[in-house]
Amino acid sequence: MFDTFRKYLEDKIALTDQDFELIESVSSFKKLRKRQYLLQEGDVCRFNAFVCRGFLRYYYVDHKGQEHIMQFAPENYWTGDRESMDSGLPSKYNVDAIEDSEILLLKKEDFELICNTVPAFNDFVNKTLKKNVLVLHERIHASLSLSAEEKYSNFISKYPSISNRVPLHMIASYLGISPETLSRVRSQSTKK
Amino acid sequence: MFDTFRKYLEDKIALTDQDFELIESVSSFKKLRKRQYLLQEGDVCRFNAFVCRGFLRYYYVDHKGQEHIMQFAPENYWTGDRESMDSGLPSKYNVDAIEDSEILLLKKEDFELICNTVPAFNDFVNKTLKKNVLVLHERIHASLSLSAEEKYSNFISKYPSISNRVPLHMIASYLGISPETLSRVRSQSTKK
DNA sequence: GATTGCTCTTGACAAATGTCAAGGGCTTTT
DNA sequence: AAAAGCCCTTGACATTTGTCAAGAGCAATC
Numbered sequence A, B: 001m002f003d004t005f006r007k008y009l010e011d012k013i014a015l016t017d018q019d020f021e022l023i024e025s026v027s028s029f030k031k032l033r034k035r036q037y038l039l040q041e042g043d044v045c046r047f048n049a050f051v052c053r054g055f056l057r058y059y060y061v062d063h064k065g066q067e068h069i070m071q072f073a074p075e076n077y078w079t080g081d082r083e084s085m086d087s088g089l090p091s092k093y094n095v096d097a098i099e100d101s102e103i104l105l106l107k108k109e110d111f112e113l114i115c116n117t118v119p120a121f122n123d124f125v126n127k128t129l130k131k132n133v134l135v136l137h138e139r140i141h142a143s144l145s146l147s148a149e150e151k152y153s154n155f156i157s158k159y160p161s162i163s164n165r166v167p168l169h170m171i172a173s174y175l176g177i178s179p180e181t182l183s184r185v186r187s188q189s190t191k192k
Numbered sequence C: 001g002a003t004t005g006c007t008c009t010t011g012a013c014a015a016a017t018g019t020c021a022a023g024g025g026c027t028t029t030t
Numbered sequence D: 001a002a003a004a005g006c007c008c009t010t011g012a013c014a015t016t017t018g019t020c021a022a023g024a025g026c027a028a029t030c
Helices: A001-010 A015-028 A080-089 A107-118 A119-145 A148-158 A170-177 A179-191 B002-012 B017-026 B082-087 B110-117 B119-145 B148-158 B168-175 B179-191
Strands: A027-032 A037-039 A049-054 A056-061 A067-072 A095-096 A102-105 B027-033 B035-038 B045-060 B067-074 B094-107
Touching: A001 A015, A001 A027, A001 A049, A001 A102, A001 A119, A001 A179, A015 A027, A015 A102, A015 A107, A015 A119, A049 A056, A049 A107, A056 A102, A056 B067, A067 A170, A067 B119, A080 B119, A095 B119, A102 A107, A107 A119, A119 B067, A119 B082, A119 B119, A148 A170, A148 A179, A170 A179, A170 B082, B002 B017, B002 B094, B002 B119, B017 B027, B017 B110, B045 B110, B045 B119, B067 B110, B067 B168, B094 B110, B110 B119, B148 B168, B148 B179, B168 B179
Parallel strands: none
Antiparallel strands: A027 A102, A037 A095, A049 A102, A056 A067, A056 A095, B027 B094, B035 B094, B045 B067, B045 B094
16 A cells, blocks of 8 residues: 555655655555545544545535535545644544545654655645645635536536546535536536 | 834744845835736736735636635735746736735745745745645635625634725625625624 | 435525616715 | 715616425445
Protein backbone atom coordinates (compact mmCIF):
# COMPACT_ATOMS: atom_id res chain seq x y z
CA MET A 1 0.00 0.00 0.00
CA PHE A 2 2.95 2.25 0.66
CA ASP A 3 3.99 1.76 -2.95
CA THR A 4 1.13 3.89 -4.23
CA PHE A 5 2.16 6.71 -1.97
CA ARG A 6 5.80 6.32 -2.90
CA LYS A 7 4.98 6.51 -6.58
CA TYR A 8 2.81 9.55 -5.97
CA LEU A 9 5.64 11.33 -4.18
CA GLU A 10 8.32 10.28 -6.64
CA ASP A 11 6.24 11.79 -9.35
CA LYS A 12 6.19 15.15 -7.59
CA ILE A 13 9.45 15.54 -5.73
CA ALA A 14 12.93 14.06 -5.49
CA LEU A 15 13.39 12.22 -2.22
CA THR A 16 16.16 9.96 -1.02
CA ASP A 17 15.64 6.37 0.05
CA GLN A 18 16.31 7.59 3.54
CA ASP A 19 13.46 10.05 3.30
CA PHE A 20 11.16 7.30 2.17
CA GLU A 21 12.26 5.09 5.01
CA LEU A 22 11.43 7.81 7.46
CA ILE A 23 8.04 8.35 5.90
CA GLU A 24 7.24 4.68 5.72
CA SER A 25 8.29 4.15 9.32
CA VAL A 26 5.63 6.55 10.57
CA SER A 27 2.90 5.57 8.09
CA SER A 28 -0.01 3.43 9.10
CA PHE A 29 -2.62 1.86 6.90
CA LYS A 30 -6.29 1.22 7.02
CA LYS A 31 -8.76 -0.60 4.84
CA LEU A 32 -12.24 0.79 4.71
CA ARG A 33 -15.35 -0.96 3.53
CA LYS A 34 -17.87 1.00 1.50
CA ARG A 35 -19.87 3.20 3.88
CA GLN A 36 -17.33 2.90 6.65
CA TYR A 37 -16.32 6.08 8.46
CA LEU A 38 -12.77 7.31 8.58
CA LEU A 39 -13.77 10.31 10.65
CA GLN A 40 -17.07 10.94 12.34
CA GLU A 41 -18.60 14.20 13.48
CA GLY A 42 -17.56 14.81 17.07
CA ASP A 43 -14.22 13.00 16.75
CA VAL A 44 -11.00 14.93 16.83
CA CYS A 45 -9.13 14.49 13.57
CA ARG A 46 -5.64 13.23 14.35
CA PHE A 47 -4.45 12.11 10.94
CA ASN A 48 -3.72 13.30 7.48
CA ALA A 49 -5.20 10.69 5.20
CA PHE A 50 -3.94 9.81 1.76
CA VAL A 51 -6.16 7.68 -0.46
CA CYS A 52 -4.13 4.85 -2.05
CA ARG A 53 -7.12 3.08 -3.52
CA GLY A 54 -10.84 3.70 -3.52
CA PHE A 55 -12.88 6.81 -2.96
CA LEU A 56 -13.75 8.89 0.09
CA ARG A 57 -16.03 11.82 0.69
CA TYR A 58 -15.72 14.65 3.17
CA TYR A 59 -19.10 16.05 4.19
CA TYR A 60 -21.24 17.51 6.92
CA VAL A 61 -24.83 17.25 7.99
CA ASP A 62 -26.72 20.52 8.41
CA HIS A 63 -29.35 21.41 11.01
CA LYS A 64 -32.08 19.98 8.79
CA GLY A 65 -30.31 16.66 8.47
CA GLN A 66 -29.14 17.26 4.94
CA GLU A 67 -25.72 16.09 3.85
CA HIS A 68 -23.40 18.48 2.05
CA ILE A 69 -20.25 17.18 0.42
CA MET A 70 -17.24 19.45 0.79
CA GLN A 71 -14.76 17.30 -1.08
CA PHE A 72 -14.42 14.10 -3.06
CA ALA A 73 -11.20 12.19 -2.49
CA PRO A 74 -10.30 9.50 -5.02
CA GLU A 75 -6.89 7.82 -5.27
CA ASN A 76 -3.93 10.12 -4.80
CA TYR A 77 -5.92 12.71 -2.92
CA TRP A 78 -5.49 13.91 0.62
CA THR A 79 -8.35 14.30 2.99
CA GLY A 80 -9.11 14.92 6.64
CA ASP A 81 -10.24 17.87 8.71
CA ARG A 82 -7.28 20.17 9.06
CA GLU A 83 -9.26 22.58 11.20
CA SER A 84 -9.99 19.97 13.83
CA MET A 85 -6.45 18.66 13.59
CA ASP A 86 -4.90 22.07 14.17
CA SER A 87 -7.28 23.13 16.90
CA GLY A 88 -7.67 19.80 18.65
CA LEU A 89 -11.41 20.40 18.73
CA PRO A 90 -14.09 17.90 17.67
CA SER A 91 -14.78 17.88 13.97
CA LYS A 92 -18.03 19.06 12.45
CA TYR A 93 -17.36 16.88 9.46
CA ASN A 94 -17.53 13.24 8.44
CA VAL A 95 -15.28 11.31 6.15
CA ASP A 96 -16.44 7.99 4.84
CA ALA A 97 -15.78 5.56 2.02
CA ILE A 98 -17.90 5.59 -1.12
CA GLU A 99 -16.04 2.50 -2.33
CA ASP A 100 -13.89 -0.08 -0.56
CA SER A 101 -10.69 1.84 0.02
CA GLU A 102 -7.13 1.68 1.22
CA ILE A 103 -5.85 4.63 3.17
CA LEU A 104 -2.46 5.73 4.35
CA LEU A 105 -2.48 7.65 7.60
CA LEU A 106 0.06 10.08 8.96
CA LYS A 107 -0.38 11.28 12.51
CA LYS A 108 -0.31 15.02 12.92
CA GLU A 109 3.02 14.95 14.79
CA ASP A 110 4.63 12.60 12.30
CA PHE A 111 3.43 14.69 9.42
CA GLU A 112 5.00 17.74 11.01
CA LEU A 113 8.14 15.78 11.69
CA ILE A 114 8.43 14.93 8.01
CA CYS A 115 7.79 18.55 7.05
CA ASN A 116 10.52 19.68 9.39
CA THR A 117 13.11 17.12 8.36
CA VAL A 118 12.43 16.94 4.64
CA PRO A 119 12.37 20.42 3.09
CA ALA A 120 11.23 19.17 -0.30
CA PHE A 121 8.24 17.54 1.35
CA ASN A 122 7.41 20.75 3.16
CA ASP A 123 7.57 22.75 -0.06
CA PHE A 124 5.39 20.21 -1.73
CA VAL A 125 2.77 20.43 1.01
CA ASN A 126 2.65 24.18 0.64
CA LYS A 127 2.38 23.95 -3.11
CA THR A 128 -0.52 21.57 -2.66
CA LEU A 129 -2.12 24.03 -0.29
CA LYS A 130 -1.84 26.76 -2.91
CA LYS A 131 -3.50 24.56 -5.50
CA ASN A 132 -6.21 23.79 -3.02
CA VAL A 133 -6.92 27.50 -2.67
CA LEU A 134 -7.41 27.72 -6.43
CA VAL A 135 -9.86 24.85 -6.41
CA LEU A 136 -11.82 26.48 -3.61
CA HIS A 137 -11.86 29.77 -5.50
CA GLU A 138 -13.26 28.03 -8.54
CA ARG A 139 -15.95 26.51 -6.44
CA ILE A 140 -16.97 29.82 -4.91
CA HIS A 141 -16.88 31.34 -8.37
CA ALA A 142 -19.31 28.67 -9.58
CA SER A 143 -21.61 29.01 -6.60
CA LEU A 144 -21.82 32.78 -7.09
CA SER A 145 -22.59 32.94 -10.76
CA LEU A 146 -23.81 29.68 -12.23
CA SER A 147 -27.29 28.20 -12.53
CA ALA A 148 -27.95 24.61 -11.53
CA GLU A 149 -27.50 23.47 -15.09
CA GLU A 150 -24.25 25.37 -15.51
CA LYS A 151 -22.93 24.06 -12.23
CA TYR A 152 -23.51 20.53 -13.40
CA SER A 153 -22.01 20.90 -16.86
CA ASN A 154 -19.08 22.75 -15.36
CA PHE A 155 -18.58 19.91 -12.90
CA ILE A 156 -18.66 17.07 -15.39
CA SER A 157 -16.29 18.83 -17.73
CA LYS A 158 -13.90 19.58 -14.91
CA TYR A 159 -14.14 16.25 -13.13
CA PRO A 160 -15.23 13.61 -15.64
CA SER A 161 -13.57 10.81 -13.71
CA ILE A 162 -15.44 11.72 -10.55
CA SER A 163 -18.80 12.13 -12.21
CA ASN A 164 -18.55 8.64 -13.63
CA ARG A 165 -17.87 7.14 -10.28
CA VAL A 166 -20.27 8.56 -7.75
CA PRO A 167 -24.07 8.46 -7.58
CA LEU A 168 -25.81 11.52 -8.94
CA HIS A 169 -27.30 12.55 -5.63
CA MET A 170 -23.80 13.02 -4.28
CA ILE A 171 -22.90 15.29 -7.15
CA ALA A 172 -26.05 17.23 -6.37
CA SER A 173 -24.97 17.47 -2.75
CA TYR A 174 -21.52 18.69 -3.77
CA LEU A 175 -23.03 21.31 -6.07
CA GLY A 176 -25.57 22.51 -3.55
CA ILE A 177 -28.65 21.57 -5.55
CA SER A 178 -31.38 19.01 -4.87
CA PRO A 179 -31.20 15.57 -6.52
CA GLU A 180 -34.51 16.28 -8.24
CA THR A 181 -33.23 19.48 -9.79
CA LEU A 182 -30.13 17.69 -10.98
CA SER A 183 -32.25 14.98 -12.54
CA ARG A 184 -34.36 17.52 -14.41
CA VAL A 185 -31.36 19.50 -15.53
CA ARG A 186 -29.86 16.34 -16.97
CA SER A 187 -32.97 15.28 -18.82
CA GLN A 188 -33.33 18.75 -20.31
CA SER A 189 -29.79 18.91 -21.54
CA THR A 190 -29.95 15.50 -23.23
CA LYS A 191 -33.00 16.67 -25.16
CA LYS A 192 -30.96 19.37 -26.81
CA MET B 1 3.38 53.68 4.95
CA PHE B 2 5.91 50.95 5.57
CA ASP B 3 5.31 51.40 9.28
CA THR B 4 1.90 49.82 9.09
CA PHE B 5 3.35 46.79 7.40
CA ARG B 6 6.21 46.61 9.87
CA LYS B 7 3.81 46.69 12.80
CA TYR B 8 1.69 44.03 11.17
CA LEU B 9 4.69 41.75 10.75
CA GLU B 10 6.15 42.45 14.19
CA ASP B 11 2.85 41.39 15.64
CA LYS B 12 3.07 38.02 13.91
CA ILE B 13 6.71 37.05 13.67
CA ALA B 14 10.13 37.95 15.06
CA LEU B 15 12.28 39.57 12.41
CA THR B 16 15.62 41.30 12.65
CA ASP B 17 16.20 44.89 11.58
CA GLN B 18 18.15 43.45 8.71
CA ASP B 19 15.12 41.48 7.57
CA PHE B 20 13.03 44.62 7.67
CA GLU B 21 15.62 46.51 5.69
CA LEU B 22 15.53 43.85 3.02
CA ILE B 23 11.76 43.92 2.90
CA GLU B 24 11.55 47.69 2.83
CA SER B 25 14.16 47.89 0.09
CA VAL B 26 11.96 45.90 -2.29
CA SER B 27 8.62 47.40 -1.25
CA SER B 28 6.84 49.91 -3.37
CA PHE B 29 3.83 52.00 -2.49
CA LYS B 30 0.73 53.19 -4.15
CA LYS B 31 -2.10 55.48 -3.25
CA LEU B 32 -5.47 54.68 -4.71
CA ARG B 33 -8.48 56.93 -4.98
CA LYS B 34 -11.89 55.48 -4.36
CA ARG B 35 -12.96 53.52 -7.48
CA GLN B 36 -9.44 53.31 -8.82
CA TYR B 37 -8.25 49.94 -10.09
CA LEU B 38 -5.26 48.17 -8.68
CA LEU B 39 -5.72 45.28 -11.08
CA GLN B 40 -7.98 45.11 -14.08
CA GLU B 41 -9.33 42.10 -15.92
CA GLY B 42 -6.91 41.19 -18.69
CA ASP B 43 -3.84 42.45 -16.85
CA VAL B 44 -1.26 40.03 -15.57
CA CYS B 45 -0.98 40.30 -11.81
CA ARG B 46 2.65 40.94 -10.91
CA PHE B 47 2.37 42.00 -7.28
CA ASN B 48 1.28 40.85 -3.90
CA ALA B 49 -0.62 43.74 -2.41
CA PHE B 50 -0.89 44.53 1.26
CA VAL B 51 -3.49 47.07 2.36
CA CYS B 52 -1.96 49.61 4.76
CA ARG B 53 -4.98 51.88 4.84
CA GLY B 54 -8.34 51.87 3.15
CA PHE B 55 -10.40 49.11 1.64
CA LEU B 56 -10.15 47.08 -1.55
CA ARG B 57 -12.34 44.53 -3.21
CA TYR B 58 -11.43 41.58 -5.38
CA TYR B 59 -14.18 40.70 -7.84
CA TYR B 60 -15.10 39.50 -11.31
CA VAL B 61 -17.76 40.28 -13.84
CA ASP B 62 -19.76 37.34 -15.18
CA HIS B 63 -21.06 36.78 -18.70
CA LYS B 64 -24.22 38.69 -17.85
CA GLY B 65 -22.28 41.70 -16.68
CA GLN B 66 -22.90 41.08 -13.02
CA GLU B 67 -20.17 41.73 -10.47
CA HIS B 68 -19.30 39.06 -7.93
CA ILE B 69 -17.05 39.91 -5.04
CA MET B 70 -14.60 37.19 -4.10
CA GLN B 71 -12.89 38.98 -1.25
CA PHE B 72 -12.96 42.17 0.78
CA ALA B 73 -9.56 43.51 1.77
CA PRO B 74 -9.47 46.13 4.52
CA GLU B 75 -6.28 47.24 6.30
CA ASN B 76 -3.84 44.48 7.13
CA TYR B 77 -5.17 42.17 4.47
CA TRP B 78 -3.42 40.78 1.44
CA THR B 79 -4.95 40.76 -1.95
CA GLY B 80 -4.12 40.12 -5.58
CA ASP B 81 -4.66 37.32 -8.05
CA ARG B 82 -2.27 34.57 -7.14
CA GLU B 83 -3.44 32.43 -10.02
CA SER B 84 -2.50 35.02 -12.61
CA MET B 85 0.72 35.76 -10.78
CA ASP B 86 1.81 32.13 -10.73
CA SER B 87 0.73 31.36 -14.27
CA GLY B 88 1.70 34.66 -15.88
CA LEU B 89 -1.67 34.63 -17.64
CA PRO B 90 -4.11 37.56 -17.78
CA SER B 91 -6.33 37.83 -14.77
CA LYS B 92 -10.07 37.24 -14.90
CA TYR B 93 -10.45 39.41 -11.84
CA ASN B 94 -10.48 43.07 -10.89
CA VAL B 95 -9.19 44.71 -7.75
CA ASP B 96 -10.27 48.22 -6.95
CA ALA B 97 -10.54 50.62 -4.06
CA ILE B 98 -13.81 51.05 -2.18
CA GLU B 99 -12.22 53.85 -0.16
CA ASP B 100 -9.14 55.96 -0.71
CA SER B 101 -6.35 53.55 0.13
CA GLU B 102 -2.64 53.09 0.63
CA ILE B 103 -1.13 49.91 -0.66
CA LEU B 104 2.21 48.23 -0.25
CA LEU B 105 3.31 46.23 -3.27
CA LEU B 106 5.76 43.35 -3.45
CA LYS B 107 6.76 42.09 -6.85
CA LYS B 108 6.43 38.39 -7.36
CA GLU B 109 10.20 37.86 -7.54
CA ASP B 110 10.88 40.01 -4.49
CA PHE B 111 8.21 38.25 -2.53
CA GLU B 112 9.81 34.93 -3.38
CA LEU B 113 13.20 36.33 -2.51
CA ILE B 114 11.97 37.26 0.94
CA CYS B 115 10.38 33.85 1.38
CA ASN B 116 13.64 32.20 0.45
CA THR B 117 15.89 34.37 2.62
CA VAL B 118 13.69 34.79 5.66
CA PRO B 119 12.40 31.43 6.89
CA ALA B 120 10.10 32.99 9.47
CA PHE B 121 8.43 34.99 6.72
CA ASN B 122 8.00 31.88 4.64
CA ASP B 123 6.41 30.00 7.52
CA PHE B 124 4.14 32.92 8.14
CA VAL B 125 3.00 33.01 4.52
CA ASN B 126 2.15 29.34 4.67
CA LYS B 127 0.27 29.76 7.91
CA THR B 128 -1.71 32.55 6.31
CA LEU B 129 -2.45 30.28 3.39
CA LYS B 130 -3.80 27.64 5.76
CA LYS B 131 -6.06 30.17 7.42
CA ASN B 132 -7.24 31.26 4.04
CA VAL B 133 -8.30 27.72 3.27
CA LEU B 134 -10.42 27.71 6.41
CA VAL B 135 -12.13 30.93 5.42
CA LEU B 136 -12.88 29.54 1.98
CA HIS B 137 -14.27 26.37 3.53
CA GLU B 138 -16.57 28.42 5.69
CA ARG B 139 -17.79 30.27 2.68
CA ILE B 140 -18.53 27.11 0.73
CA HIS B 141 -20.22 25.73 3.81
CA ALA B 142 -22.45 28.79 3.92
CA SER B 143 -23.24 28.72 0.23
CA LEU B 144 -24.24 25.05 0.43
CA SER B 145 -26.56 25.13 3.39
CA LEU B 146 -27.77 28.61 4.27
CA SER B 147 -30.74 30.63 3.07
CA ALA B 148 -30.30 34.25 2.00
CA GLU B 149 -31.31 35.43 5.45
CA GLU B 150 -28.93 33.06 7.19
CA LYS B 151 -26.09 34.03 4.88
CA TYR B 152 -26.57 37.64 5.78
CA SER B 153 -26.83 37.18 9.54
CA ASN B 154 -23.88 34.84 9.43
CA PHE B 155 -21.90 37.45 7.56
CA ILE B 156 -22.62 40.37 9.85
CA SER B 157 -21.85 38.34 12.94
CA LYS B 158 -18.60 37.12 11.43
CA TYR B 159 -17.50 40.38 9.86
CA PRO B 160 -19.15 43.27 11.72
CA SER B 161 -16.39 45.69 10.82
CA ILE B 162 -16.78 44.96 7.13
CA SER B 163 -20.55 45.16 7.12
CA ASN B 164 -20.40 48.62 8.63
CA ARG B 165 -18.08 49.84 5.98
CA VAL B 166 -19.30 48.70 2.60
CA PRO B 167 -22.56 49.41 0.76
CA LEU B 168 -25.18 46.71 1.07
CA HIS B 169 -25.21 45.83 -2.58
CA MET B 170 -21.59 44.75 -2.25
CA ILE B 171 -22.44 42.49 0.63
CA ALA B 172 -25.19 41.03 -1.53
CA SER B 173 -22.66 40.49 -4.29
CA TYR B 174 -20.27 38.78 -1.89
CA LEU B 175 -23.03 36.53 -0.59
CA GLY B 176 -24.33 35.64 -4.01
CA ILE B 177 -27.81 37.12 -3.57
CA SER B 178 -29.51 40.03 -5.29
CA PRO B 179 -29.53 43.47 -3.62
CA GLU B 180 -33.33 43.36 -3.57
CA THR B 181 -33.39 40.06 -1.73
CA LEU B 182 -30.90 41.38 0.78
CA SER B 183 -33.03 44.44 1.32
CA ARG B 184 -36.11 42.33 1.98
CA VAL B 185 -34.25 39.96 4.25
CA ARG B 186 -33.07 42.91 6.32
CA SER B 187 -36.47 44.52 6.64
CA GLN B 188 -37.98 41.22 7.71
CA SER B 189 -35.42 40.56 10.37
CA THR B 190 -35.78 44.03 11.92
CA LYS B 191 -39.51 43.44 12.27
CA LYS B 192 -38.86 40.50 14.58
C1' DG C 1 -36.28 -16.11 -7.62
C1' DA C 2 -38.24 -13.17 -4.08
C1' DT C 3 -36.98 -9.40 -1.21
C1' DT C 4 -34.69 -5.47 0.05
C1' DG C 5 -32.53 -1.33 -0.62
C1' DC C 6 -30.54 2.10 -3.33
C1' DT C 7 -30.79 5.26 -7.22
C1' DC C 8 -32.98 7.97 -10.34
C1' DT C 9 -36.95 10.01 -12.43
C1' DT C 10 -41.35 12.38 -12.76
C1' DG C 11 -45.45 15.12 -11.48
C1' DA C 12 -47.77 18.52 -8.77
C1' DC C 13 -47.21 22.05 -6.01
C1' DA C 14 -44.81 25.42 -2.78
C1' DA C 15 -41.28 28.46 -1.51
C1' DA C 16 -37.33 31.20 -2.32
C1' DT C 17 -35.11 34.24 -5.04
C1' DG C 18 -34.46 37.08 -9.18
C1' DT C 19 -35.96 40.76 -12.42
C1' DC C 20 -37.81 45.00 -13.79
C1' DA C 21 -39.44 49.38 -12.80
C1' DA C 22 -40.25 53.20 -9.97
C1' DG C 23 -39.29 56.35 -6.40
C1' DG C 24 -37.29 58.42 -2.20
C1' DG C 25 -33.46 59.87 0.61
C1' DC C 26 -28.68 61.03 0.79
C1' DT C 27 -24.43 63.04 -0.51
C1' DT C 28 -21.55 65.31 -3.76
C1' DT C 29 -20.96 68.37 -7.37
C1' DT C 30 -21.96 72.38 -9.86
C1' DA D 1 -30.07 75.87 -4.11
C1' DA D 2 -30.44 72.90 -8.08
C1' DA D 3 -28.70 68.89 -10.36
C1' DA D 4 -26.67 64.53 -10.62
C1' DG D 5 -25.44 60.26 -8.93
C1' DC D 6 -25.57 56.62 -5.59
C1' DC D 7 -27.83 53.65 -2.56
C1' DC D 8 -31.61 51.45 -0.78
C1' DT D 9 -36.34 50.11 -0.72
C1' DT D 10 -40.75 48.44 -2.45
C1' DG D 11 -44.25 46.33 -5.49
C1' DA D 12 -45.64 43.23 -9.08
C1' DC D 13 -44.47 39.50 -11.39
C1' DA D 14 -41.44 35.69 -13.46
C1' DT D 15 -38.29 32.14 -12.86
C1' DT D 16 -35.71 28.95 -10.53
C1' DT D 17 -35.29 25.66 -7.34
C1' DG D 18 -36.98 22.88 -3.52
C1' DT D 19 -40.31 19.58 -1.37
C1' DC D 20 -43.21 15.74 -1.14
C1' DA D 21 -44.89 11.61 -2.91
C1' DA D 22 -44.92 7.85 -5.95
C1' DG D 23 -42.94 4.53 -8.77
C1' DA D 24 -39.64 2.18 -11.95
C1' DG D 25 -35.21 -0.02 -12.77
C1' DC D 26 -31.32 -2.49 -10.88
C1' DA D 27 -28.17 -4.75 -8.09
C1' DA D 28 -27.15 -7.11 -3.92
C1' DT D 29 -28.68 -10.31 -0.48
C1' DC D 30 -31.06 -14.07 1.37
